[in-house]
Amino acid sequence: MARRIGSRYTAHQILGRGSAGTVWLGEGPDGPVAIKLLREDLSSDQELVGRFVQERTVLLGLEHPHVVSVRDMVVDGNDLALVMDLVRGTDLRTRLDRERRLAPEAAVAIAADVADGLAAAHAAGVVHRDVKPENVLLDMEGPLGPGGSHRALLTDFGVAKLIDTPRRTRATKIIGTPDYLAPEIVEGLPPRASVDIYALATVLYELLAGFTPFGGGHPGAVLRRHVTEAVVPLPGVPDELWQLLVQCLAKAPASRLRASELGARLRELLPMLAGMPPLDVDEPDTGPAEETGEELQPSPAARAAGGPVRRRGAVPLVPGAKPADSNRDTHTSMRVPAPDELAGGARGTARAPRAAGAPRPGSARNRAVARRRRLTLAAAVVLVAAVVGTWLATTEGGTPPPQDTRNSAPAGP
Structure with missing residues (x-):
């Protein structure tokens, strides 16, 4: 059912939902x-609303081929909308x-765009503060780019900043999506442009691997990993690209590239990547599903094998979120972890990606391999014990010792 938005726009149908609101297909004076x-x-x-209006000039003036332009802002009764x-x-x-x-x-x-x-x-x-795949749109009507990619445009500029008001959140709260949060935000520092670089590097890692470098499990564990863990290399990634990822995922904001530098460096790498197939690497294990809240969904490989595969990051962060909503499409308000809590995850939490075909830790296949190893070891112990026992029996009772005849002269007549 159509509804009026202000005096100039009509919303016809819902295109999608997110934590901040609902996106509608609408009509305005200049078309869709x-x-x-x-x-x-x-x-x-x-x-x-006051902050929204203050941001109006900046957001309306942000025009670029890889940014979804904001045409208008509507403040009308209970309606607060971005056109x-x-x-x-x-x-x-x-x-x-x-x-x-x-x-x-x-x-x-896509990352270069x-x-x-x-x-x-x-x-x-303007700092975006919530760079993630949900906020990157792909233009399907434009020409294809390198590797058959569609032109990528970043959307939702300013929404995280608008929601993160002093009255709505305290200094001990975090606003953002856990998988993509830079360490300095977790530690309570103000967001600078470098947080967007960290988030974009996380997105690029996810595009290559199929999972984020520090995601999976409880959001608190994800935040801790951002601060305490080093990113684990991905098998098959060219060294030049990997070094670029490592630099942009650095814990220290000053070590990361600027956006313009990152875009240029990524485009320089495109020729060497031509024709490379997607990486063949499995997700790291994040623990039992009942502990992490992960959703069991069969992948094509799992369907062929007849077993389920955990999809990491399936922790709904919006109370009451519906299945159609993305589990990462949220601005999550969380308490900033204390230093001792962050330090508690420094050991024992790193999870290296597994090569395709390797058994998942804790899986039935992994347990079967361990069982075979134990049986082999036990058989070897029994064999060694048998050999040693035979040798001892031979040396102790098998051949009588030679007789000493030095003082055994025959008796005289």
């Missing part, structure tokens, strides 16, 4: 638009859900 209608509790917050360009396509999360991982050339081309969009935003003084 996308209308993001923010949640009712946000629109009733007068302080938030944006309509992108004919899908979001990157949907493509990842369908393909699991991308070929390196396509993944790097997003880096270019971030460079324009950072030059205008």
Whole structure:
């Protein structure tokens, strides 16, 4: 059912839902638009509405081929809405859900597009603060790029900042999506442009591997890993690309590249990645599903083998989220962990990706391998014991010892 948004726009049908609001296909004076209608509790917050209006000039002035432009902002009664360009396509999360991982050339081309969009935003003084696959749209109507990639556009600029108001959150709270949060945010420092670089590097890692470097399990564990763990190498990634990822996932913000540098470096790598197939690597194990809240979903390989495979990151972070909602599409308010809590995960939590075909720790196959090893070892012990026993029996009772005749002269007559 159509509904009016302000005096100039009409929303016709829902395109998607997120934690911040609902995106509608709409119509305006200049044709089709996308209308993001923010949640009712946000629109009733007068302080938030004031900040929204203050951001209007900056967001309306942010125009770039790899940024979804904001055309208008509507504040009308209970309606608080962003009117944006309509992108004919899908979001990157949907493509990842369908393909699991991308070929390196396509993944790097998409990340380079997003880096270019971030460079324009950072030059205008805007930090996105919530870079993730849900906020990257793929233009399906435009020409194909390297590796068959579609042009990528970054959307939802400023939404995280608008939601993160002093009155809505305290200094001990974190606003963001756990899998993509930079360590400095976890430690309570203010977000700078470098947090977007860290998040984009996390997205690129996910495009290559099919999972994020520090995700999986309880959100608190994810936050701790960002601070305490080093990123584990991915088998098959060219060294030049891996070094770039490591630099942009550095714990120290100053060590990361700027967005413009990252975009240029990624495009330089495209020729060497041409024709490379997607990586063949399995997700690391994150523990029992009942402890992590993971959802068991069969992958194509699992269907062939007849067993389920855990999808990491399936922890719903929005109370009451529906299955259709993305489990990572949320601004999660969490307590900043204390230093001793962060230090507690420094050991024993690193999870190296497994090569394809290797048994998952704790799986039935892994237990069967361990059982065979124990039986082999036990058989070897029995064999050694038998050999030693035979040798002892031979030396102690098998041959009588020679007789000493030195003092045994025959008796005289």
